[in-house]
Amino acid sequence: MFKRILGxxxxxxxxxxxxxxxxxxxxxxxxxxxxxxxxxGLGDRGSRSGGxxxxxxxxxxxxxxxNRSALQRRAKQDLNHNxxxxxxxxxxxxxxxxxxxxxxTEEYNLALGMRRADTAKRYLVDLGISPSxxxxxxxxxxxxxxxxxxxxxxxxxxxxxFVIR
Amino acid sequence: MGRRLWGTALVLLLVGGARAEDQxxxxxxxxGGRGYQIAVQRFIVSEGAEEFVExxxxxxANALEFSSVFKVVDPEAFLxxxxxxxxxxxxxxxxxxxxxxxxxLVEGRLERVRGxxxxxxxxxxxxxxxxxxxxxxxxxxxxxxSLLARRLADEIVExxxxxxxxxxxxxxxxxxxSGNKEIYVMEAxxxxxxxxxxxxxxxxxxxxxxxxxxxxxxxxxxxGFDVWTLNRGxxxxxxxxxxxxxxxxxxxxxxxGRIALTMHRDENTDxxxxxxxxxxxxxxTTARSIENAxxxxxxxxxxxxxxxxxxxxxxxxxxxxxxxxxRLTYRGSYNASPAWSxxxxxxxFAAQTGSNFDIYLIEPESGYTTPLVVHPRSDEGPAWSPDGxxxxxxxSRRGRKELYQIDLDGRNLRRVTGDFGNCSNPAWSPWxx
Numbered sequence: 001m002f003k004r005i006l007g008x009x010x011x012x013x014x015x016x017x018x019x020x021x022x023x024x025x026x027x028x029x030x031x032x033x034x035x036x037x038x039x040x041g042l043g044d045r046g047s048r049s050g051g052x053x054x055x056x057x058x059x060x061x062x063x064x065x066x067n068r069s070a071l072q073r074r075a076k077q078d079l080n081h082n083x084x085x086x087x088x089x090x091x092x093x094x095x096x097x098x099x100x101x102x103x104x105t106e107e108y109n110l111a112l113g114m115r116r117a118d119t120a121k122r123y124l125v126d127l128g129i130s131p132s133x134x135x136x137x138x139x140x141x142x143x144x145x146x147x148x149x150x151x152x153x154x155x156x157x158x159x160x161x162f163v164i165r
Numbered sequence: 166m167g168r169r170l171w172g173t174a175l176v177l178l179l180v181g182g183a184r185a186e187d188q189x190x191x192x193x194x195x196x197g198g199r200g201y202q203i204a205v206q207r208f209i210v211s212e213g214a215e216e217f218v219e220x221x222x223x224x225x226a227n228a229l230e231f232s233s234v235f236k237v238v239d240p241e242a243f244l245x246x247x248x249x250x251x252x253x254x255x256x257x258x259x260x261x262x263x264x265x266x267x268x269x270l271v272e273g274r275l276e277r278v279r280g281x282x283x284x285x286x287x288x289x290x291x292x293x294x295x296x297x298x299x300x301x302x303x304x305x306x307x308x309x310x311s312l313l314a315r316r317l318a319d320e321i322v323e324x325x326x327x328x329x330x331x332x333x334x335x336x337x338x339x340x341x342x343s344g345n346k347e348i349y350v351m352e353a354x355x356x357x358x359x360x361x362x363x364x365x366x367x368x369x370x371x372x373x374x375x376x377x378x379x380x381x382x383x384x385x386x387x388x389g390f391d392v393w394t395l396n397r398g399x400x401x402x403x404x405x406x407x408x409x410x411x412x413x414x415x416x417x418x419x420x421x422g423r424i425a426l427t428m429h430r431d432e433n434t435d436x437x438x439x440x441x442x443x444x445x446x447x448x449x450t451t452a453r454s455i456e457n458a459x460x461x462x463x464x465x466x467x468x469x470x471x472x473x474x475x476x477x478x479x480x481x482x483x484x485x486x487x488x489x490x491x492r493l494t495y496r497g498s499y500n501a502s503p504a505w506s507x508x509x510x511x512x513x514f515a516a517q518t519g520s521n522f523d524i525y526l527i528e529p530e531s532g533y534t535t536p537l538v539v540h541p542r543s544d545e546g547p548a549w550s551p552d553g554x555x556x557x558x559x560x561s562r563r564g565r566k567e568l569y570q571i572d573l574d575g576r577n578l579r580r581v582t583g584d585f586g587n588c589s590n591p592a593w594s595p596w597x598x
Contacts, residue, residue, distance in 0.1 A: 142367045
């Protein structure tokens, strides 16, 4: 229980950082990451450089509890925001990239990342976004935004990123 | 618990071979000693092969010790000349060998025949003073000296234990030493590492075809994880399936050309099988939960896998014919990475405690569970040697992930990679002839 509370509070800190410096931390890397499917892989887009941010343009990344794919209140707020971005850019498609922290096995995390992407997609569709505008992909634990083996690093890595395609 | 393991291993040793009557009884104690003391003489050489004698001796001794079946007797203790004197003699002075504690003796001749290297050897059961076998090997190039020595060692192991050794096999694995995760292959003892993929992407989960000629692996190349096959002779990878869904962890069936894999389709992660040609796709699981991490039973009729249908990842077994699925693990809240042993008796798996994994063995029928590797740092991704004597796994006990091997009785823990980035996803090859 204590861990859970700690996790949530750290998550809140992480989110505060992410949203506070939201536009700053995107820092143009978003455009580099805008064509993930044509990329050869993650090596060229940040996992080597020790983590990048991530959601492109005005999107916000969405964060999850350990081993969970359920949407917390803050995650729903960020998804509401992302839905609004999509409504304003009616011609754009988005790729939701599910990610996990380094704990857990690589294969289970691939599935968990996919489930996190699917969860966000369903929520956006419920808000009226056409499913044909949304692609999903999982990077499992292969694309951490933060290097490190601490709860604060893990909390930032359990996320969905949103990338314009 | 250790005793129980050894009991099982011992029975297998004794019933394993067709020539069981000719074999010595391996006496393995509960404390886990080596079965045999073996003396290895320097081989007789013909002209042109002198330079190979010492390296050949070293390779042979190392490979015999690698098996964990033999302990090589210190040559300094020899009463007899260290070098074979009269290869082909009908008898040897067994009493002298026995006196220094040798249960077995290897003698042989090494020669060059028109550019090729020929090794002939005999092995002796010193206790009964009986020749246990003889064989001749011919290799094309002297560079194959090491392979020749290891094949010889594996055969000696078979003659005495009923089960071939695995020193002449290979291990495929993932390393990020180049800056991204690529697939590598090395010899079973960790030597001669070489890269087999070079695509700058993320590559995971190598698995060998039953004849060792092909690898199936998972790659993010081209966007999205997908399963690729690689013919080792040609070096060209191709996608196994055309479906545009995320797929990963293809695992070759032990007997035939089927591959089990995980595919994400219609917001659901499930297990499938497909022929190596990419045809005959068949869905194995349908639950709304995550089903992945397949591992074939050696009979090819059952698959162990991971499902979180009860809310946490646990290991299940599916009968392919009847479709029946049975939960296997109940202890702990995160059990994954099942790996079925080559003789079918055990499933190795990784169990998470806190944020670290330990490796356990579980009997697929009884559910009896015993720890294999328990350490404060994480040990993950177990895979079996083809002789079932060892498990290779990745461990973060020194910081970065490195590969280790351990015997089934928990002895002879040995690091096989070092200073090579993070290494993970080991897959031990079958015997390659």
